[in-house]
Amino acid sequence: xxxTMNRREMLKFAGAVAKFVALGAIGFVGARKFRGRMxxxxxAPPAQQPIRPPGALPEDEFxxxxxxxxxxxxxxxxxxxxxPSRVESSQTVDSTAPAGAxxxxxxxxxxxxxxxxYILPWQQGCILCMKCTEVCPTGALQPLSSNLKEAxxxxxxxxxxxxxxxxxxxxxRSFCGACFTVCPYKGSAITVDHQNRPTIHADHCVGCxxxxxxxxxxxxxxxxxxxxxxxxxxxxxx
Amino acid sequence: xxxxxxxxxxxxxxxxxxxxxxxxQKRWLQVVRRTVQLLVLALLVLIPTLSLYDNLRNQQxxxxxxxxxxxxxxxxxxxxxxxYTTLTQSVRGSVWTIKAGDxxxxxxxxxxxxxxxxxxxxDPFFLTLLIPILLSVILGxxxxxxxxxxDLLFEVAGKLRAVAGIETNVEFSRxxxxxxxxxxxxxxxxxxxxxFAEIYPPRVLSGELYLSITFGLFGAGTWFLFAIIxxxxxxxERFWCRYxxxxxxxYSLLGRFRLVRIKVKQSACTSCEKCLPVCEFGLDxxxxxxxxxxxxxxxxxxxxxxxxxxxxxxxPRKGPExxx
Numbered sequence: 001x002x003x004t005m006n007r008r009e010m011l012k013f014a015g016a017v018a019k020f021v022a023l024g025a026i027g028f029v030g031a032r033k034f035r036g037r038m039x040x041x042x043x044a045p046p047a048q049q050p051i052r053p054p055g056a057l058p059e060d061e062f063x064x065x066x067x068x069x070x071x072x073x074x075x076x077x078x079x080x081x082x083x084p085s086r087v088e089s090s091q092t093v094d095s096t097a098p099a100g101a102x103x104x105x106x107x108x109x110x111x112x113x114x115x116x117x118y119i120l121p122w123q124q125g126c127i128l129c130m131k132c133t134e135v136c137p138t139g140a141l142q143p144l145s146s147n148l149k150e151a152x153x154x155x156x157x158x159x160x161x162x163x164x165x166x167x168x169x170x171x172x173r174s175f176c177g178a179c180f181t182v183c184p185y186k187g188s189a190i191t192v193d194h195q196n197r198p199t200i201h202a203d204h205c206v207g208c209x210x211x212x213x214x215x216x217x218x219x220x221x222x223x224x225x226x227x228x229x230x231x232x233x234x235x236x237x238x
Numbered sequence: 239x240x241x242x243x244x245x246x247x248x249x250x251x252x253x254x255x256x257x258x259x260x261x262x263q264k265r266w267l268q269v270v271r272r273t274v275q276l277l278v279l280a281l282l283v284l285i286p287t288l289s290l291y292d293n294l295r296n297q298q299x300x301x302x303x304x305x306x307x308x309x310x311x312x313x314x315x316x317x318x319x320x321x322y323t324t325l326t327q328s329v330r331g332s333v334w335t336i337k338a339g340d341x342x343x344x345x346x347x348x349x350x351x352x353x354x355x356x357x358x359x360x361d362p363f364f365l366t367l368l369i370p371i372l373l374s375v376i377l378g379x380x381x382x383x384x385x386x387x388x389d390l391l392f393e394v395a396g397k398l399r400a401v402a403g404i405e406t407n408v409e410f411s412r413x414x415x416x417x418x419x420x421x422x423x424x425x426x427x428x429x430x431x432x433x434f435a436e437i438y439p440p441r442v443l444s445g446e447l448y449l450s451i452t453f454g455l456f457g458a459g460t461w462f463l464f465a466i467i468x469x470x471x472x473x474x475e476r477f478w479c480r481y482x483x484x485x486x487x488x489y490s491l492l493g494r495f496r497l498v499r500i501k502v503k504q505s506a507c508t509s510c511e512k513c514l515p516v517c518e519f520g521l522d523x524x525x526x527x528x529x530x531x532x533x534x535x536x537x538x539x540x541x542x543x544x545x546x547x548x549x550x551x552x553x554p555r556k557g558p559e560x561x562x
Contacts, residue, residue, distance in 0.1 A: 019410060060430060064355035067348045067363075068435040069335035070448050074289040077296050083449065083457075115435065115445060115457075137335050137342050138352055138363045 050118035051207065051224055053081055054126060054155045055133035055141040058229055065140035068115040072132035072141060080124035080209075081117045081132060119157070121209025121224050126157065128184055128208055148184055158207030158224040160190070160200045167221035169197040179211035179222055198222075251401040260516070261543035267536045271383070275390040282332055282387055282444050286451040287312060292326045308451060332444030333387065334435070335366070342366040345381075345441070346374070346492065347485045350419075351434045354426035371492060378493030382479065382486055383518070383533030388439030388463070389479060393518060395467045396476060408474045410481040412520070412531065416491075419484040438485050439463060439478060480520050486531075494530040498551055500538065501559040502526050506546035513538040513547060523547055526558030 053072055056062050073081040119126055130146040144151045160179075164170040169177070169192075177196045180186055189204040190211065207224045215222050242250070287308035294303050295313075303309045316322040330337045335344040344366040352363055374381065382389055426433045435441055442459035449455050470477045479486055502523060513523040516537045521528050523538040539547045550561075 016411065019408070020414070023410060023414070061356065063431040064357075065352065067335060067344070067352055067432060068441065068445070069331055069344075069348070070445060071331050071335060071337060073448070073452070074286065074330050077293055079293050079452070082453070083445070135330065135337065137337070137344060137366055139361065 050116075051121060051158050051209065051226070053117055053119060053132045053141055054128060054130060054151075054157055054206070054208070055136075055144045056157075057140055057142065062140050063114075063116060065138050066116045067138050067140070069137065070117075071135045071137065072117050075131045075135045077129060077131065078124055078127055080119050080126050082120060083115055083117055119209060121212035122220055123213070125182075125209035125211070125213035127210070128155070128206075152185060152204065152206060155206035155208070156227040156229070157209070158227045159202055160205050160207060160209075160211055160222055161225050162198060162200060162222050164221075166217055166219070167198070168217065169195060170221075176216065178214045178216055182210045182214045184208065184210065247403050248401060251403045254400075260541045261512070262538075262540045262547075263542075263545055264536055264539050268540055271535060274384050275387070278333065278385050279387050279390060281329075282447050283308070283451065285329055285331065286448045288326045289330065290452055292323065295322075295326075332441070332448065333385065334438075334441040334444055343369050345438075345485065346371050347434050347438060347488050348441075350423055350488065351426055351432040354423045355430055355432045357427060357430075374489050374492040375495070376497050377534060378496035378498065379486065379489040379531060379533040380493075381489055381533075382483075383535035386440050386485075387443050389518075391439075391443070391463070391467065392470060392476060392479060395470050396518070399471045399475065402471070404472060406473060409520075410474070410477075412480060414481045415483055415487040418482055419487040422484050434484055437462075439466070439483070440485070476518055476520065479518070489533075490530045493532075495554050496534075497553065498534060498549060499554070499559055500528055500532060500534065500536070500547055501550045501561050503546045503548065503561045505562060506544045508544050508546075510543065512541045512543065516541045526560040528559050 052059070052062060053076075057065055068083075070083065073079075073083060117132075128146075128148060128151070130144045130151065133141045133143045142154075144154050162170070162179075167176075168174040172195075175196045177192060177198070180190050180192045180196070180198050183190045185204055185206065188201065189206065190198050190200055192198050207227060209224050211222050212220055212224060241247070290306065291303065291309040291312040294300075294306075294309060303313050312326070316325050319325070328338065333345065334348055335342065344363070346367050349364055349367040352361065353359070370381070422433050422437075442463060446457060446459045446463070449457055466478050474481075500523065502525070507524060509524060511524060517523060518535065518537065519531050519533065521532055523542075534549075536549075539549070548561075550559075
């Protein structure tokens, strides 16, 4: 016959439950304090989407598929693939930060604490070698051909946008043309007129960021905006 | 009489450790186990160094190669070779996912994380889990005791605790880690992003080593591991592995019906209880209470003077793991 607990056993049980609850509370508070950015980042829609390596799935699918194994970063020959870390994200970004970044130099909050790969085009643009897409074990980065022409319609890293108030040729200041020179799809993604003033063509630009890397202006006249997917009903972000 | 000062206590603790030569058998097994653990740690340092060297060499950045200690060493070994990329590109990744040539192996917890977050029932990624799952089903929770770099870290922290003579030990239920596994899986499914990858110490440690070697940075993960170590030294012995690790929970479930187990020979056992304090996971070898959480590390065999604890290969049976 099952007997009920006596007082001693009841106290022991209460103690065990209390310890369990306390542990849970500490874990919860600790997670909010120290990994609070992760909780914020995963529960809230991103304010500004990071630039992912080429072949990346759409952002929500990417965050589900990426297993944070760092293999893509290891194989990248120019080391453009980075992973957020608390120290990096609170360091002052160097002077080649684009005009859009806050002057104090903090990275946008969604890039902090997630351990997923992203690219900072103003530090190092992607050379579209596609080694990262070959090595990704989960398919978060879909394999793409390393033939630039073949792969062009599949690459959706983002879209380059020129700030004509800052760009030198648009300001009648010089004959710069650096972004045009370095673009892997020059002539289709970016064209220049007789005064070397560049224009981006959205249907061909893949968002690799080499133009941003090479722009000689300190706060960059060109930047990469997040990609959007018209077939999912998304509209171009501002 | 008042207690001795901290320095004297530490010194006494060190001397106690030195005299603590365990009386049991199979000392060579512990040598093998430590070697494997140290080799894994060395690999976790070597792989990012090799890829860093590869990238710097690709950019012909000889100055940076000479500046960085690790790449300087790699250069001294492979620098003159024509075909150095076969060596430097031979292996990539970490204990979370490793790629050697065409062979890719992943931690089963990564598979759970991926399946829950992307809500998929099949993906080619699951093929990479086969070998680790098979090894766990046959040998038990051996990843924890033989390969996990964080386990090595926490065992060292445990030795620190013993040397310092700290006796405070808050215990929790071993079932908590299964709760963590369940809640984490549900969270990954609900939030649509991977959660175990953020808190699993082997992946965090691999990631921190990669970040520090490649970018010279430390991330939040270093503080996280440091906090666990402090907690384990001062508050709760082997806290993470015993009570919290979702990976440990998964490996325990996989290894429940393992073929290689440790059993106690009742006729030889003298109930001296020397096996109880050495078990890293707080199990009870004397009464055959190994259960699914035993990682076959063999420390209890090392401690057993009458040689009552033995490895047995065979199908599992009901009840405690005792032999007549």
